[in-house]
Amino acid sequence: MQFDFDKLIERRGTHCVKWDKPMADDVIPMWVADMDFEVAPAITDALRKRVEHGVFGYVAVPDEFFQATTGWFDWRHQWHINHDWIQYTIGVVPALAVIVRALTCPGDKVMIMTPVYNCFFSAVQNNDRQLVECPLIYEDATYRIDFDEMERKMCNGEVKLLILCNPHNPACRVWTVDELKRIGDICRRNGVMVLSDEIHCEFVYPGHQYTPFASIEGHQEFTVTCVSPSKAFNIAGLQTALIVCANSEWRNRIDQVLCASEVNMLNPFGVEALIAAYNYGAAWMDALNDYIYGNYQLLHDTFASHLSHLTVTRLEGTYLAWVDCRVMGMTSEQLTQHLLDNARVMINSGSIYGMPGEGFIRINLATQRSRVTEALNRMIPVLKG
Numbered sequence: 001m002q003f004d005f006d007k008l009i010e011r012r013g014t015h016c017v018k019w020d021k022p023m024a025d026d027v028i029p030m031w032v033a034d035m036d037f038e039v040a041p042a043i044t045d046a047l048r049k050r051v052e053h054g055v056f057g058y059v060a061v062p063d064e065f066f067q068a069t070t071g072w073f074d075w076r077h078q079w080h081i082n083h084d085w086i087q088y089t090i091g092v093v094p095a096l097a098v099i100v101r102a103l104t105c106p107g108d109k110v111m112i113m114t115p116v117y118n119c120f121f122s123a124v125q126n127n128d129r130q131l132v133e134c135p136l137i138y139e140d141a142t143y144r145i146d147f148d149e150m151e152r153k154m155c156n157g158e159v160k161l162l163i164l165c166n167p168h169n170p171a172c173r174v175w176t177v178d179e180l181k182r183i184g185d186i187c188r189r190n191g192v193m194v195l196s197d198e199i200h201c202e203f204v205y206p207g208h209q210y211t212p213f214a215s216i217e218g219h220q221e222f223t224v225t226c227v228s229p230s231k232a233f234n235i236a237g238l239q240t241a242l243i244v245c246a247n248s249e250w251r252n253r254i255d256q257v258l259c260a261s262e263v264n265m266l267n268p269f270g271v272e273a274l275i276a277a278y279n280y281g282a283a284w285m286d287a288l289n290d291y292i293y294g295n296y297q298l299l300h301d302t303f304a305s306h307l308s309h310l311t312v313t314r315l316e317g318t319y320l321a322w323v324d325c326r327v328m329g330m331t332s333e334q335l336t337q338h339l340l341d342n343a344r345v346m347i348n349s350g351s352i353y354g355m356p357g358e359g360f361i362r363i364n365l366a367t368q369r370s371r372v373t374e375a376l377n378r379m380i381p382v383l384k385g
Protein backbone atom coordinates (compact mmCIF):
# COMPACT_ATOMS: atom_id res chain seq x y z
CA MET A 1 0.00 0.00 0.00
CA GLN A 2 1.22 3.46 -0.91
CA PHE A 3 0.08 4.97 2.41
CA ASP A 4 0.55 3.18 5.72
CA PHE A 5 -2.70 3.55 7.63
CA ASP A 6 -1.70 0.63 9.89
CA LYS A 7 1.15 2.65 11.41
CA LEU A 8 0.47 3.21 15.10
CA ILE A 9 0.96 6.80 16.13
CA GLU A 10 1.31 7.74 19.81
CA ARG A 11 -1.11 10.63 20.27
CA ARG A 12 -1.14 10.66 24.07
CA GLY A 13 0.80 13.58 25.43
CA THR A 14 0.18 15.75 22.36
CA HIS A 15 -2.63 17.80 23.96
CA CYS A 16 -5.07 15.74 21.94
CA VAL A 17 -8.75 15.83 22.90
CA LYS A 18 -9.42 12.30 21.71
CA TRP A 19 -6.54 10.58 23.52
CA ASP A 20 -5.58 12.87 26.36
CA LYS A 21 -9.08 13.51 27.69
CA PRO A 22 -9.79 9.89 28.66
CA MET A 23 -6.72 10.17 30.93
CA ALA A 24 -6.28 6.44 31.64
CA ASP A 25 -3.61 4.79 29.49
CA ASP A 26 -5.53 1.58 28.87
CA VAL A 27 -8.53 3.23 27.20
CA ILE A 28 -9.01 2.92 23.42
CA PRO A 29 -10.69 6.18 22.39
CA MET A 30 -13.28 5.78 19.61
CA TRP A 31 -15.35 8.83 20.35
CA VAL A 32 -14.83 12.39 18.96
CA ALA A 33 -14.67 12.58 15.13
CA ASP A 34 -10.92 12.88 14.72
CA MET A 35 -8.67 10.35 12.95
CA ASP A 36 -5.54 8.60 14.24
CA PHE A 37 -3.72 8.65 10.88
CA GLU A 38 -0.83 10.79 9.77
CA VAL A 39 -2.00 13.34 7.22
CA ALA A 40 -1.26 13.07 3.49
CA PRO A 41 2.48 13.55 2.82
CA ALA A 42 1.74 16.62 0.67
CA ILE A 43 0.21 18.34 3.69
CA THR A 44 3.15 17.56 5.97
CA ASP A 45 5.56 18.82 3.29
CA ALA A 46 3.63 22.09 2.87
CA LEU A 47 3.47 22.64 6.62
CA ARG A 48 7.15 21.79 7.11
CA LYS A 49 8.06 24.35 4.48
CA ARG A 50 5.88 26.94 6.19
CA VAL A 51 7.34 26.18 9.65
CA GLU A 52 10.87 26.50 8.30
CA HIS A 53 10.10 30.04 7.24
CA GLY A 54 9.91 30.83 10.94
CA VAL A 55 7.56 33.82 10.87
CA PHE A 56 3.87 33.28 11.51
CA GLY A 57 2.10 36.61 11.31
CA TYR A 58 -1.38 37.48 10.05
CA VAL A 59 -2.41 35.93 6.76
CA ALA A 60 -3.69 37.39 3.50
CA VAL A 61 -5.59 34.46 2.01
CA PRO A 62 -4.17 33.96 -1.50
CA ASP A 63 -5.97 33.22 -4.79
CA GLU A 64 -4.43 29.74 -4.71
CA PHE A 65 -6.61 28.94 -1.71
CA PHE A 66 -9.79 29.65 -3.67
CA GLN A 67 -8.50 27.97 -6.83
CA ALA A 68 -7.62 24.80 -4.92
CA THR A 69 -11.15 24.73 -3.45
CA THR A 70 -13.05 25.40 -6.67
CA GLY A 71 -10.80 22.98 -8.55
CA TRP A 72 -11.39 20.16 -6.06
CA PHE A 73 -15.17 20.48 -6.01
CA ASP A 74 -15.27 20.92 -9.75
CA TRP A 75 -13.42 17.75 -10.74
CA ARG A 76 -14.18 15.56 -7.76
CA HIS A 77 -17.82 16.40 -7.17
CA GLN A 78 -18.95 18.15 -10.39
CA TRP A 79 -19.96 21.21 -8.39
CA HIS A 80 -19.00 24.45 -10.05
CA ILE A 81 -18.35 27.13 -7.46
CA ASN A 82 -17.44 30.69 -8.32
CA HIS A 83 -14.48 32.06 -6.45
CA ASP A 84 -16.53 34.96 -5.07
CA TRP A 85 -19.18 32.64 -3.56
CA ILE A 86 -16.61 31.47 -0.97
CA GLN A 87 -16.15 32.96 2.48
CA TYR A 88 -13.82 31.46 5.04
CA THR A 89 -13.90 31.08 8.78
CA ILE A 90 -12.33 29.12 11.64
CA GLY A 91 -14.57 26.05 11.60
CA VAL A 92 -17.83 24.62 10.39
CA VAL A 93 -19.38 24.86 13.86
CA PRO A 94 -18.65 28.60 14.11
CA ALA A 95 -19.96 28.91 10.53
CA LEU A 96 -23.24 27.25 11.46
CA ALA A 97 -23.80 29.73 14.29
CA VAL A 98 -22.84 32.67 12.07
CA ILE A 99 -25.22 31.60 9.30
CA VAL A 100 -28.10 31.00 11.70
CA ARG A 101 -27.61 34.54 13.07
CA ALA A 102 -27.20 36.07 9.63
CA LEU A 103 -30.21 34.50 7.94
CA THR A 104 -32.79 34.20 10.71
CA CYS A 105 -34.12 36.36 13.57
CA PRO A 106 -34.35 35.54 17.28
CA GLY A 107 -37.42 33.38 17.87
CA ASP A 108 -37.47 31.98 14.32
CA LYS A 109 -37.89 28.25 13.87
CA VAL A 110 -35.04 26.16 12.46
CA MET A 111 -35.51 22.51 11.47
CA ILE A 112 -33.01 19.70 12.01
CA MET A 113 -33.32 16.02 11.12
CA THR A 114 -32.64 13.96 14.24
CA PRO A 115 -30.61 12.08 15.32
CA VAL A 116 -28.02 14.58 14.16
CA TYR A 117 -24.65 16.12 15.05
CA ASN A 118 -25.01 17.69 18.51
CA CYS A 119 -23.74 21.15 17.47
CA PHE A 120 -26.81 21.57 15.22
CA PHE A 121 -28.83 21.81 18.44
CA SER A 122 -26.50 24.37 20.00
CA ALA A 123 -26.23 26.47 16.81
CA VAL A 124 -29.98 26.98 17.04
CA GLN A 125 -30.60 27.12 20.79
CA ASN A 126 -27.55 29.18 21.79
CA ASN A 127 -28.69 31.82 19.32
CA ASP A 128 -32.25 32.07 20.67
CA ARG A 129 -33.90 30.37 17.74
CA GLN A 130 -36.45 27.59 18.19
CA LEU A 131 -35.69 24.00 17.24
CA VAL A 132 -38.11 22.00 15.16
CA GLU A 133 -37.17 18.35 14.81
CA CYS A 134 -38.02 16.19 11.85
CA PRO A 135 -36.97 12.75 13.12
CA LEU A 136 -35.57 10.31 10.60
CA ILE A 137 -37.23 6.90 10.36
CA TYR A 138 -35.06 3.91 11.35
CA GLU A 139 -35.91 0.72 9.50
CA ASP A 140 -33.91 -2.31 8.37
CA ALA A 141 -30.61 -0.96 9.70
CA THR A 142 -30.87 2.33 7.85
CA TYR A 143 -32.59 5.70 7.98
CA ARG A 144 -34.99 7.44 5.64
CA ILE A 145 -36.56 10.88 5.67
CA ASP A 146 -40.16 11.39 6.74
CA PHE A 147 -41.05 13.79 3.90
CA ASP A 148 -44.71 14.06 4.99
CA GLU A 149 -43.61 15.17 8.45
CA MET A 150 -41.15 17.63 6.94
CA GLU A 151 -43.85 19.21 4.77
CA ARG A 152 -46.39 19.22 7.62
CA LYS A 153 -43.98 21.01 9.94
CA MET A 154 -42.91 23.54 7.30
CA CYS A 155 -46.28 24.37 5.76
CA ASN A 156 -47.40 27.05 8.25
CA GLY A 157 -44.50 29.30 7.21
CA GLU A 158 -42.86 29.41 10.64
CA VAL A 159 -39.78 27.36 9.80
CA LYS A 160 -37.23 29.68 8.16
CA LEU A 161 -34.20 27.44 7.83
CA LEU A 162 -33.41 23.74 7.49
CA ILE A 163 -29.97 22.58 8.64
CA LEU A 164 -29.15 19.55 6.51
CA CYS A 165 -26.30 17.14 7.19
CA ASN A 166 -25.13 15.71 3.83
CA PRO A 167 -23.73 13.03 4.33
CA HIS A 168 -25.50 12.58 7.65
CA ASN A 169 -23.72 12.15 10.96
CA PRO A 170 -24.63 9.89 12.79
CA ALA A 171 -27.23 8.24 10.52
CA CYS A 172 -24.48 6.99 8.12
CA ARG A 173 -26.57 8.08 5.11
CA VAL A 174 -25.30 9.65 1.90
CA TRP A 175 -28.49 11.26 0.63
CA THR A 176 -29.42 10.35 -2.95
CA VAL A 177 -30.18 12.88 -5.68
CA ASP A 178 -33.84 11.94 -5.42
CA GLU A 179 -33.92 12.56 -1.67
CA LEU A 180 -32.09 15.87 -2.05
CA LYS A 181 -34.52 16.96 -4.76
CA ARG A 182 -37.49 16.13 -2.56
CA ILE A 183 -35.99 18.11 0.33
CA GLY A 184 -35.36 21.00 -2.09
CA ASP A 185 -38.92 20.89 -3.44
CA ILE A 186 -40.44 20.99 0.04
CA CYS A 187 -38.16 23.84 1.14
CA ARG A 188 -38.77 25.87 -2.03
CA ARG A 189 -42.57 25.43 -1.76
CA ASN A 190 -42.51 26.64 1.84
CA GLY A 191 -39.93 29.42 1.54
CA VAL A 192 -37.39 27.63 3.74
CA MET A 193 -33.66 28.37 3.32
CA VAL A 194 -31.22 25.44 3.47
CA LEU A 195 -27.94 25.38 5.35
CA SER A 196 -26.17 22.22 4.19
CA ASP A 197 -23.26 20.97 6.31
CA GLU A 198 -21.18 18.83 3.95
CA ILE A 199 -18.08 18.38 6.08
CA HIS A 200 -18.26 14.56 5.72
CA CYS A 201 -18.52 14.64 1.93
CA GLU A 202 -15.26 12.81 1.20
CA PHE A 203 -16.19 9.66 3.15
CA VAL A 204 -18.43 7.75 0.79
CA TYR A 205 -18.37 3.97 0.33
CA PRO A 206 -19.01 1.62 -2.61
CA GLY A 207 -22.43 1.92 -4.16
CA HIS A 208 -23.05 5.46 -2.95
CA GLN A 209 -22.41 8.88 -4.38
CA TYR A 210 -22.21 12.26 -2.64
CA THR A 211 -24.10 15.06 -4.37
CA PRO A 212 -23.66 18.62 -3.12
CA PHE A 213 -27.17 19.87 -2.29
CA ALA A 214 -26.50 23.21 -4.00
CA SER A 215 -25.30 21.49 -7.19
CA ILE A 216 -28.81 20.29 -7.98
CA GLU A 217 -30.54 22.50 -10.51
CA GLY A 218 -32.55 25.27 -8.86
CA HIS A 219 -31.11 24.70 -5.37
CA GLN A 220 -28.29 27.21 -5.27
CA GLU A 221 -30.58 30.24 -4.92
CA PHE A 222 -31.78 29.13 -1.47
CA THR A 223 -28.74 27.26 -0.15
CA VAL A 224 -25.67 28.01 1.94
CA THR A 225 -23.14 25.17 2.12
CA CYS A 226 -20.38 24.57 4.66
CA VAL A 227 -17.39 22.47 3.68
CA SER A 228 -13.89 22.00 5.02
CA PRO A 229 -10.88 19.78 4.43
CA SER A 230 -10.68 19.37 8.22
CA LYS A 231 -12.57 16.10 8.62
CA ALA A 232 -11.41 14.50 5.36
CA PHE A 233 -7.73 15.34 5.75
CA ASN A 234 -7.52 15.18 9.54
CA ILE A 235 -6.58 18.83 10.05
CA ALA A 236 -9.41 19.97 12.35
CA GLY A 237 -6.87 21.58 14.67
CA LEU A 238 -5.84 23.94 11.87
CA GLN A 239 -9.27 25.58 11.99
CA THR A 240 -10.15 26.33 8.40
CA ALA A 241 -13.65 26.10 6.94
CA LEU A 242 -15.54 27.46 3.97
CA ILE A 243 -18.99 28.90 3.48
CA VAL A 244 -20.25 28.70 -0.10
CA CYS A 245 -23.23 30.83 -1.08
CA ALA A 246 -24.32 31.99 -4.54
CA ASN A 247 -26.83 34.51 -3.19
CA SER A 248 -24.95 37.83 -2.88
CA GLU A 249 -27.45 39.43 -0.50
CA TRP A 250 -27.13 36.50 1.91
CA ARG A 251 -23.35 36.60 1.52
CA ASN A 252 -23.36 40.23 2.65
CA ARG A 253 -25.41 39.35 5.70
CA ILE A 254 -23.09 36.42 6.51
CA ASP A 255 -20.07 38.67 6.01
CA GLN A 256 -21.41 41.19 8.52
CA VAL A 257 -21.83 38.51 11.19
CA LEU A 258 -18.42 36.97 10.41
CA CYS A 259 -16.84 40.39 10.92
CA ALA A 260 -18.91 41.28 13.98
CA SER A 261 -17.95 37.93 15.56
CA GLU A 262 -14.28 38.43 14.57
CA VAL A 263 -14.06 34.96 13.03
CA ASN A 264 -12.99 36.09 9.54
CA MET A 265 -9.24 35.47 9.81
CA LEU A 266 -7.36 32.25 9.09
CA ASN A 267 -4.00 31.01 10.34
CA PRO A 268 -1.01 30.36 8.07
CA PHE A 269 -1.02 26.58 8.60
CA GLY A 270 -4.67 26.10 7.77
CA VAL A 271 -4.23 27.96 4.50
CA GLU A 272 -1.19 25.92 3.42
CA ALA A 273 -2.82 22.65 4.47
CA LEU A 274 -6.01 23.35 2.52
CA ILE A 275 -4.07 24.17 -0.65
CA ALA A 276 -1.96 21.01 -0.37
CA ALA A 277 -4.96 18.81 0.49
CA TYR A 278 -7.16 19.95 -2.36
CA ASN A 279 -4.34 20.06 -4.92
CA TYR A 280 -2.50 16.86 -4.05
CA GLY A 281 -4.61 14.83 -1.59
CA ALA A 282 -6.90 12.80 -3.86
CA ALA A 283 -4.92 9.53 -3.96
CA TRP A 284 -4.49 9.57 -0.17
CA MET A 285 -8.20 10.23 0.30
CA ASP A 286 -9.17 7.32 -1.97
CA ALA A 287 -6.82 4.94 -0.15
CA LEU A 288 -8.16 6.14 3.20
CA ASN A 289 -11.74 5.43 2.16
CA ASP A 290 -10.79 1.85 1.27
CA TYR A 291 -9.09 1.41 4.62
CA ILE A 292 -11.97 2.80 6.68
CA TYR A 293 -14.47 0.71 4.77
CA GLY A 294 -12.35 -2.32 5.71
CA ASN A 295 -12.66 -1.29 9.36
CA TYR A 296 -16.41 -1.02 8.98
CA GLN A 297 -16.62 -4.48 7.39
CA LEU A 298 -14.62 -5.90 10.28
CA LEU A 299 -16.96 -4.28 12.80
CA HIS A 300 -20.04 -5.32 10.86
CA ASP A 301 -18.94 -8.95 10.54
CA THR A 302 -17.82 -9.16 14.16
CA PHE A 303 -21.20 -7.93 15.37
CA ALA A 304 -23.00 -10.31 12.98
CA SER A 305 -21.00 -13.28 14.34
CA HIS A 306 -20.80 -12.43 18.04
CA LEU A 307 -23.34 -9.74 18.86
CA SER A 308 -26.19 -10.45 16.48
CA HIS A 309 -28.78 -9.06 18.93
CA LEU A 310 -27.36 -5.58 18.12
CA THR A 311 -27.85 -3.87 14.76
CA VAL A 312 -25.03 -2.07 12.98
CA THR A 313 -26.48 0.68 10.78
CA ARG A 314 -25.40 0.35 7.13
CA LEU A 315 -22.47 2.70 6.59
CA GLU A 316 -22.85 4.66 3.36
CA GLY A 317 -20.74 7.62 4.45
CA THR A 318 -18.76 9.17 7.37
CA TYR A 319 -16.33 7.12 9.48
CA LEU A 320 -18.73 6.83 12.38
CA ALA A 321 -20.47 3.52 13.00
CA TRP A 322 -23.92 3.74 14.60
CA VAL A 323 -25.14 0.74 16.53
CA ASP A 324 -28.65 0.08 17.76
CA CYS A 325 -28.32 -1.37 21.26
CA ARG A 326 -31.90 -0.74 22.36
CA VAL A 327 -32.58 -4.44 23.02
CA MET A 328 -30.10 -4.22 25.90
CA GLY A 329 -32.55 -2.01 27.80
CA MET A 330 -29.87 0.48 28.86
CA THR A 331 -29.69 4.20 28.15
CA SER A 332 -26.92 5.40 25.85
CA GLU A 333 -25.20 6.98 28.83
CA GLN A 334 -25.27 3.69 30.71
CA LEU A 335 -23.93 1.84 27.66
CA THR A 336 -21.13 4.38 27.26
CA GLN A 337 -20.14 4.04 30.91
CA HIS A 338 -20.47 0.25 30.78
CA LEU A 339 -18.08 0.09 27.78
CA LEU A 340 -15.65 2.48 29.41
CA ASP A 341 -15.64 0.66 32.75
CA ASN A 342 -15.61 -2.90 31.48
CA ALA A 343 -14.09 -2.83 27.96
CA ARG A 344 -11.93 0.27 28.41
CA VAL A 345 -13.29 1.59 25.11
CA MET A 346 -14.59 5.15 24.91
CA ILE A 347 -17.42 5.78 22.44
CA ASN A 348 -20.09 8.46 22.03
CA SER A 349 -23.48 8.11 23.59
CA GLY A 350 -26.26 8.18 20.98
CA SER A 351 -28.50 10.41 23.08
CA ILE A 352 -26.26 13.47 22.52
CA TYR A 353 -27.64 13.48 18.96
CA GLY A 354 -31.22 13.91 20.16
CA MET A 355 -33.89 11.67 21.65
CA PRO A 356 -34.09 9.35 18.60
CA GLY A 357 -30.46 8.43 19.35
CA GLU A 358 -31.34 7.00 22.77
CA GLY A 359 -30.17 3.41 23.07
CA PHE A 360 -27.63 3.81 20.24
CA ILE A 361 -23.85 4.20 20.41
CA ARG A 362 -21.48 5.89 17.93
CA ILE A 363 -18.09 4.30 17.29
CA ASN A 364 -15.30 6.17 15.49
CA LEU A 365 -13.68 3.82 12.96
CA ALA A 366 -10.90 6.17 11.84
CA THR A 367 -8.11 4.35 13.58
CA GLN A 368 -5.62 1.59 12.87
CA ARG A 369 -7.08 -1.87 12.08
CA SER A 370 -5.22 -3.42 15.03
CA ARG A 371 -6.93 -0.99 17.39
CA VAL A 372 -10.35 -1.73 15.93
CA THR A 373 -9.66 -5.45 16.37
CA GLU A 374 -8.55 -5.00 19.97
CA ALA A 375 -11.56 -2.78 20.77
CA LEU A 376 -13.97 -5.31 19.26
CA ASN A 377 -12.37 -8.17 21.21
CA ARG A 378 -12.88 -6.20 24.39
CA MET A 379 -16.44 -5.18 23.52
CA ILE A 380 -17.78 -8.64 22.67
CA PRO A 381 -18.00 -10.05 26.23
CA VAL A 382 -19.23 -6.72 27.61
CA LEU A 383 -22.06 -6.30 25.13
CA LYS A 384 -23.03 -9.98 25.14
CA GLY A 385 -25.08 -9.57 28.28
Ligand SMILES: Cc1ncc(COP(=O)(O)O)c(C=O)c1O
Binding pocket: 033, 090, 091, 092, 093, 094, 117, 165, 169, 197, 199, 200, 228, 230, 236, 241
Ligand atom coordinates in the same frame (compact mmCIF):
# COMPACT_ATOMS: atom_id res chain seq x y z
C1 LIG B 1 -21.65 17.42 10.75
C2 LIG B 1 -20.46 18.07 11.38
N1 LIG B 1 -20.25 19.40 11.23
C3 LIG B 1 -19.18 20.01 11.78
C4 LIG B 1 -18.26 19.33 12.54
C5 LIG B 1 -17.09 20.03 13.15
O1 LIG B 1 -16.65 21.06 12.34
P1 LIG B 1 -15.42 22.01 12.74
O2 LIG B 1 -14.43 21.19 13.48
O3 LIG B 1 -14.95 22.54 11.44
O4 LIG B 1 -16.02 23.10 13.59
C6 LIG B 1 -18.44 17.95 12.73
C7 LIG B 1 -17.49 17.19 13.56
O5 LIG B 1 -17.66 16.07 13.86
C8 LIG B 1 -19.56 17.32 12.14
O6 LIG B 1 -19.78 16.00 12.31
